[in-house]
Amino acid sequence: MKKYPKPIPGDLAMWFIIFAELLVFGIFFIAYAVVRINNVDMFNDSQLTLNREMGAINTILLITASYFVVMAIHALKNNKTKKSSHYLYAAIASGSLFILIKTLEFHDKMSAGIDIGTNTFYMFYFLLTLFHYFHVILGLMILFVVALKTWKGHYKADQTHAMETAGSYWHMVDLVWIIMFPLIYVVR
Amino acid sequence: MWLGDTVNKLYNIHTVWLMLVLLTLITYGLSFIDANGTAIMMILMVVAFAKGVMIIRDYMELKGVSLLWKLIMYGWLSIVCLAIVVAYLLV
Numbered sequence: 001m002k003k004y005p006k007p008i009p010g011d012l013a014m015w016f017i018i019f020a021e022l023l024v025f026g027i028f029f030i031a032y033a034v035v036r037i038n039n040v041d042m043f044n045d046s047q048l049t050l051n052r053e054m055g056a057i058n059t060i061l062l063i064t065a066s067y068f069v070v071m072a073i074h075a076l077k078n079n080k081t082k083k084s085s086h087y088l089y090a091a092i093a094s095g096s097l098f099i100l101i102k103t104l105e106f107h108d109k110m111s112a113g114i115d116i117g118t119n120t121f122y123m124f125y126f127l128l129t130l131f132h133y134f135h136v137i138l139g140l141m142i143l144f145v146v147a148l149k150t151w152k153g154h155y156k157a158d159q160t161h162a163m164e165t166a167g168s169y170w171h172m173v174d175l176v177w178i179i180m181f182p183l184i185y186v187v188r
Numbered sequence: 189m190w191l192g193d194t195v196n197k198l199y200n201i202h203t204v205w206l207m208l209v210l211l212t213l214i215t216y217g218l219s220f221i222d223a224n225g226t227a228i229m230m231i232l233m234v235v236a237f238a239k240g241v242m243i244i245r246d247y248m249e250l251k252g253v254s255l256l257w258k259l260i261m262y263g264w265l266s267i268v269c270l271a272i273v274v275a276y277l278l279v
Binding site: 015026070071168178182188 | 201204205208209212215216218219228229233235236239247248249250252254255260267268269271272275276
């Protein structure tokens with residue numbers, strides 16, 4: 001018997017949005033690396049002023065939020081709706097902590113007189129991380145709507161479509177950060 | 189065989205999370221090595237690639253979906269990582 005591939009998780013329209021977002025972020029990442037070729041010293045010196053601790057903690061927070069989203073989908077598939085909503089709330093809490101830390105990081109830089117016009121490195125730093133920051137906020141809003149509906153019992157074990165759609169978007173936000181953290185904070 | 193079975197038993201969503209956290213700590217640790225060396229850059233990008241594979245395969249649950257979806261996602265990850273490595277090697 002022919003084995004068919006399993007269906008993609010979530011909505012097809014969301015996957016087209018994900019592909020478009022990945023394309024944009026991918027172009028930004030490559031542009032950063034290419035522009036750096038002629039500005040190595042400036043990029044390296046500026047990079048050393050970034051808070052790597054905050055970057056690493058934020059990476060762990062996003063990874064953990066994604067883990068909770070996966071657990072929420074598994075719980076819903078087992079018809080444990082309350083447990084599923086609790087996992088989603090835990091994911092929202094982790095994601096919100098990410099936003100809080102990133103906001104503090106932006107505040108630190110702004111207070112030190114550093115902004116998007118300081119140099120080319122900071123132009124990329126602010127452009128990329130702010131762009132990602134707004135995606136995290138949008139992801140949190142989507143997760144919150146799904147969590148609320150799950151908590152109210154709108155979804156049953158065979159109705160994981162909305163949660164998988166929200167989850168796919170959230171994982172994309174995570175995937176992008178996984179490249180952004182080493183690229184902007186670490187690799188010299 | 190025994191090793192393969194053990195790895196399969198240990199490989200689940202919880203251990204994936206743990207591996208992602210450990211790889212993040214490795215990335216953070218490597219940031220303190222003051223070497224503008226190619227080797228460190230390559231290790232960091234390989235670690236980032238490995239983390240990306242785990243997110244696509246295990247978090248996004250794209251294992252077993254159509255080849256086109258896997259080609260797009262793994263293709264994106266490969267092209268981005270490779271382009272970054274090439275640009276850093278050109279310095």
